[in-house]
Amino acid sequence: MTDDTADESDRTDAPRRAVNRRTLLIGGAGLVVGAGITEAATALTSTSSNLGPAVPSPGEDLMTEHGVLKRLLLAYQEASTQLAAGHTPPAAAISDAAQIIADFVEGFHEGLEEAYVFPRVRDQHATLVQTLLIQHDRGRHLTTAISAAAAGDLTKPATRTALGRYLDLFVRMYAPHEAWEDTVIFPALRDATPQRTLNELAERFSELQNQQYGDAALSQMLDRVESVEQQLGISDLATFTPPEVYTS
Amino acid sequence: MVVLLSACRSSNGAKSDALLMIPIPTRVTVTTGTVPGLGTILTDSTGHSLYMFPPDAGSQVHCTGACAGTWPPLVIQAGHKPRAGGQVNTADLGTLADPNTGADVITYGGYPLYRYASDLTAGVANGQDLFSDGGPWYVLHPNMQPVTVNPAPTITPTPATIPIAPPSLAPPPTLSTGSGS
Numbered sequence: 001m002t003d004d005t006a007d008e009s010d011r012t013d014a015p016r017r018a019v020n021r022r023t024l025l026i027g028g029a030g031l032v033v034g035a036g037i038t039e040a041a042t043a044l045t046s047t048s049s050n051l052g053p054a055v056p057s058p059g060e061d062l063m064t065e066h067g068v069l070k071r072l073l074l075a076y077q078e079a080s081t082q083l084a085a086g087h088t089p090p091a092a093a094i095s096d097a098a099q100i101i102a103d104f105v106e107g108f109h110e111g112l113e114e115a116y117v118f119p120r121v122r123d124q125h126a127t128l129v130q131t132l133l134i135q136h137d138r139g140r141h142l143t144t145a146i147s148a149a150a151a152g153d154l155t156k157p158a159t160r161t162a163l164g165r166y167l168d169l170f171v172r173m174y175a176p177h178e179a180w181e182d183t184v185i186f187p188a189l190r191d192a193t194p195q196r197t198l199n200e201l202a203e204r205f206s207e208l209q210n211q212q213y214g215d216a217a218l219s220q221m222l223d224r225v226e227s228v229e230q231q232l233g234i235s236d237l238a239t240f241t242p243p244e245v246y247t248s
Numbered sequence: 249m250v251v252l253l254s255a256c257r258s259s260n261g262a263k264s265d266a267l268l269m270i271p272i273p274t275r276v277t278v279t280t281g282t283v284p285g286l287g288t289i290l291t292d293s294t295g296h297s298l299y300m301f302p303p304d305a306g307s308q309v310h311c312t313g314a315c316a317g318t319w320p321p322l323v324i325q326a327g328h329k330p331r332a333g334g335q336v337n338t339a340d341l342g343t344l345a346d347p348n349t350g351a352d353v354i355t356y357g358g359y360p361l362y363r364y365a366s367d368l369t370a371g372v373a374n375g376q377d378l379f380s381d382g383g384p385w386y387v388l389h390p391n392m393q394p395v396t397v398n399p400a401p402t403i404t405p406t407p408a409t410i411p412i413a414p415p416s417l418a419p420p421p422t423l424s425t426g427s428g429s
Contacts, residue, residue, distance in 0.1 A: 107380060116267060
């Protein structure tokens with residue numbers, strides 16, 4: 001099962017897919033926070049692929065998806081802050097964010113990790129991979145709880161408290177979760193995997209994403225994320241910039 | 249449609265997926281075990297819970313692509329028959345061509361069987377009643393009926409009820425090749 005042999009006939013349309021992939025990565029309107037991540041990912045994991053530089057490596061691809069998750073974590077954080085301050089955040093924003101997370105992050109992105117990444121690094125990072133798998137499960141159940149709470153009556157203190165708690169738990173778990181994947185798991189994947197297999201994984205990820213979401217997958221996701229951010233009032237990156245700091 | 253971009257030929261001539269690292273044994277036993285709150289359910293020979301996916305009704309495999317990472321199909325090399333243990337009825341076991349691996353996926357009552365990637369130990373069913381990849385996932389009673397109850401406490405708007413047990417660091421399931429699952 002780990003044979004790297006590939007049918008050459010299966011790769012005849014690689015250039016077309018490469019173009020699609022590049023379009024996905026550079027065409028995402030609103031990719032603000034994630035842009036720096038992608039650049040860093042490229043520097044960290046770029047490959048000298050014989051398919052051309054336009055094809056993102058598996059690590060870069062997964063880190064870009066982590067950028068989507070990071071923006072949703074900011075949305076959750078903002079919603080929790082509003083709850084704690086006695087305000088009522090727009091329930092639709094929370095529900096939309098949870099839906100994107102359930103579908104794109106927990107369904108697709110984590111499925112790729114579980115199918116193609118974790119098996120390749122499990123020997124080197126057994127304990128970490130187990131923790132990541134447990135967190136995937138906790139996350140899926142938390143998302144179910146967040147969706148249910150967001151659909152409840154947010155004027156009730158118990159519902160507000162529970163929703164805030166679930167949001168905080170999710171953010172607290174996933175911020176380090178993706179940080180460990182970015183800094184340990186994905187570099188380990190690169191180290192443990194022959195270049196040819198990395199290229200094939202890049203193609204596989206691209207093809208699966210196109211099949212599941214269409215050619216404009218990332219752009220569509222970012223549009224949805226931006227809508228969530230707008231509802232919560234955090235769509236402008238500049239709002240995250242602190243006031244000028246003066247030193248005495 | 250499922251991607252089989254990187255494929256190789258196994259000894260029996262069937263295409264297998266070289267990128268999807270799911271072992272394809274020649275001997276697999278489907279048996280039964282007990283999970284608290286769920287009763288007697290189908291498991292593999294290592295005691296890991298087996299699940300069905302309602303969209304697979306009509307002997308289809310709908311869990312493909314990334315889904316097969318979260319819910320690895322219980323596969324067997326094409327041409328081989330699964331064995332029954334415990335309360336499993338041999339006549340209810342079958343196989344279907346698995347579009348993920350190129351092998352056969354084992355069925356029970358016509359439903360393809362899957363493991364859950366986050367079930368790291370035997371005797372748990374963390375994926376029970378989880379809505380994932382477009383549908384709910386259920387463990388199966390040996391009478392072929394899906395178990396639709398959720399063993400976990402219902403999450404009510406009370407923070408203390410959410411399950412946040414510390415991670416179990418038990419070793420992951422070992423999927424042996426050639427000597428049963």
